Amino acid sequence: MTPLIETRALSRHFGGLKAVEAVDFTLQPGEIRAIIGPNGAGKTTFVSLICGRIAPSSGSIALDGNDITRLPAHKRVLAGIAYTFQITSIFPKLTVYDNVALSVQRRLLKAGRVVAGELDAGVAQALARVGLADRAQTLAGNLAYGHQRLLEVAMGLALEPRLLILDEPTQGLSDGEIEGFIALVREIAKEATVLLIEHNMPVVMQLAQKITVMNFGRVLAEGSAEEIRANAAVQEAYLGTGRDG
Known part of the structure; x- marks a missing residue:
């Protein structure tokens, strides 16, 4: 192999x-x-x-x-290849949703398409997997540190690496x-x-x-x-x- x-x-x-x-x-x-x-x-x-x-x-x-x-x-x-950092690299002034949407958008652009429904579905799936679905509209900078780490994992997952x-x-x-x-x-x-x-x-x-x-x-x-x-x-x-x- x-x-x-x-x-x-x-x-x-x-x-x-x-x-x-x-x-x-x-x-x-x-x-x-x-x-x-x-x-x-x-x-x-x-x-x-x-x-x-x-x-x-x-x-x-x-x-x-x-x-x-x-x-x-x-x-x-x-x-x-997706990498989550030792120190969080989220965008603190954007919502949790928008942070993950950036990753989903990058993946969809690579595939040659950006469809609103796919963008929403990709964000929802990534946030659900890390347990942050109920914080989608929270500003990322207002999350507790541990939740910021989980957000970063969601951003990585959204790339489908x-x-x-x-x-x-x-x-x-x-x-x-x-x-x-x-x-x-x-x-x-x-x-x-x-x-x-x-x-x-x-x-x-x-x-x-x-x-x-x-x-x-x-x-x-x-x-x-x-x-x-x-x-x-x-x-x-x-x-x-x-x-x-």
């Missing part, structure tokens, strides 16, 4: 800082994969390279076997909302591949079919939840002093 995403020797340096260093990574279609690691391990930089927000210093990225290393971020969105990248998606969610989120990701995985960065280890252990552990910009370990739990190098990395970034 051709991997959905494959990186080879992917690196990103900021001056003398090797934020990501020679990472080989393979993600299969339909997989739920988690990337974990201490603060500053390079997780967000790595997924930012995949979605095109930053350019690599060296190495390559392929989507379905096609090189996308130099493809601009907006074209990667059109190719089916092949790959949905979620960066710290449960941050700010209540216990009940986290349970709902776990169920949501399992539903999403029936239609798309999910790659998430997450510090909430119970969430990771419940969701991820495979876990990639990063430390100092490199892949430290990969495996199932049970294999990662038992890995001494992973335990040592998490017991070390956290680093910002």
Whole structure:
């Protein structure tokens, strides 16, 4: 099977800082994969390279076997890669509905059509999936932080992506909302591949079919939840002093 995403020797340096260093990574279609690691391990930089927000210093990225290393971020969105940010990137002065409508419109324009009924249906479906249907006319900036995170997930879902990248998606969610989120990701995985960065280890252990552990910009370990739990190098990395970034 051709991997959905494959990186080879992917690196990103900021001056003398090797934020990501020679990472080989393979993600299969339909997989739920988690990337974990201490603060500053390079997780967000790595997924930012995949979605095109930053350019690599060296190495390559392929989507379905096609090189996308130099493809601009907006074209990667059109190719089916959606990314929700570690810090919310909603439009606070627009309503919840209008935030999601922007994503639906982009998807419909790609398909060569924008029909009012399809726009409304797409927004309604995305908001219902994340539990925000009753807040459609609320200004996004007035939502609680956890609900802003869910809105951002809805914006990603509205694109109907092949790959949905979620960066710290449960941050700010209540216990009940986290349970709902776990169920949501399992539903999403029936239609798309999910790659998430997450510090909430119970969430990771419940969701991820495979876990990639990063430390100092490199892949430290990969495996199932049970294999990662038992890995001494992973335990040592998490017991070390956290680093910002």
